[in-house]
């Protein structure tokens with residue numbers, strides 16, 4: 258793919274995401290991680306080749322059908338893209354309001370989800386008053402509230418300290434265990450290595466795959482993260 | 489879920505950020521347009537009423553101009569003519585106009601006391617017709633001929649046509665004015681929608697990526713501008729109704745009222761403005777928003 262007339266930022270990409278898989282997407286800054294994710298969450302179209310999402314060829318799918326594909330993909334944006342004039346609660350409720358749910362339908366789900374990401378006490382706070390880690394978790398809550406089939410997270414641990422990074426990673430692994438296909442873009446080599454998860458590596462616009470490495474080296478309490486019934 | 493801050497869930501929480509003060513200019517513009525449209529309609533209704541009044545007066549009467557034959561004075565001929573047509577079916581009353589009345593008709597043009605006593609004035613007979621089955625010009629001519637009176641009958645049909653034409657012109661002008669005003673209102677709303685979409689590109693992008701259809705996004709702008717236009721049109725309509733009421737109250741018989749007889753019911757036309765404004769704004773905002781959104785990925 259390319260931006261306007263600029264040179265291609267991604268080429269010869271051959272990637273197939275198996276449902277239920279978990280991948281890290283690594284590469285230096287500017288390698289094209291965000292661009293690849295954008296292709297997958299249909300915010301950009303490839304300048305060549307084929308892109309099939311949920312068995313729909315994106316280049317030929319009518320524009321009016323794309324929203325229904327996007328609803329099956331949750332995205333944690335690098336810059337969050339939270340709406341500053343809405344409370345944490347209303348930010349998370351947004352995808353549900355878009356699909357036409359009423360307050361009575363989504364209220365308890367949204368509150369439970371915000372509880373799960375540790376924002377149970379910040380329900381009515383506005384994003385500008387939240388810390389980086391809180392915004393990150395709010396953004397994750399919004400991405401998963403519709404129970405998407407795929408979750409894409411762009412540098413979800415980029416703005417937080419190590420303890421918070423682990424906490425966020427746990428949330429994402431937990432989601433994967435519940436069946437969600439997860440792709441996490443990150444340049445935090447240490448975190449990626451410690452997780453032992455399969456890695457997709459971008460360099461010079463090309464993608465290489467590294468299978469799952471050593472067994473997980475997360476802290477002991479990692480597996481005891483509380484289960485939740487809503488997802 | 490413990491310490492809840494000062495507010496709870498707000499099902500109406502506006503997905504578009506609240507007004508930015510930028511909308512003030514739009515409110516003012518739409519209010520002015522609504523005011524002008526209401527004034528145009530009120531004026532048209534009143535003018536129509538005036539035209540109908542004139543038309544009724546004209547159609548209910550005829551004028552006969554009598555030419556005295558040799559050996560007969562003007563008033564004598566006029567009296568004979570009046571007598572001749574008075575019996576015709578469809579005539580309610582026929583009166584020879586005396587010199588004083590004829591002079592009174594000329595006064596506005598020549599001035600009081602400026603009419604020389606020997607100025608030859610036309611001998612006129614005014615005929616009131618029965619409104620249901622008015623006598624035709626032919627009926628009157630036949631009666632006059634039978635009585636050997638030389639006269640020309642004017643049933644005012646020429647004036648009637650003029651009155652009717654001017655009534656149509658007023659109506660058409662008001663309709664065109666309203667159409668132009670609606671178009672102008674639509675254009676300013678279209679412009680504001682384009683601006684709003686550009687200013688809120690971030691929000692629109694988030695909505696799209698969260699799976700919103702174009703209709704969902706367009707509806708947000710449609711609702712916002714419909715609400716704004718309803719409010720603004722109501723202001724304009726209220727102002728127009730106030731002006732109409734003042735004209736109605738101060739018009740009097742010597743004021744505007746004879747020319748522009750505003751009725752209280754005319755002011756009811758203003759009630760339609762908010763709804764029409766909302767419809768125009770909604771249609772305009774929706775079509776512009778849909779067109780712009782279709783251009784995006």
Ligand SMILES: Nc1ncnc2c1ncn2[C@@H]1O[C@H](COP(=O)(O)OP(=O)(O)O)[C@@H](O)[C@H]1O
Pocket residue numbers: 260263266284285286287288289290291292293
């Ligand atoms: N919106 C854009 N317009 C033009 N070029 C862009 C845009 N976004 C990214 N790029 C370019 O594409 C390349 C890859 O960027 P990106 O996908 O953001 O990389 P990463 O997320 O790995 O840091 C960079 O060279 C960047 O400058």
Ligand SMILES: [Mg+2]
Pocket residue numbers: 290291292335411
């Ligand atoms: Mg990036």
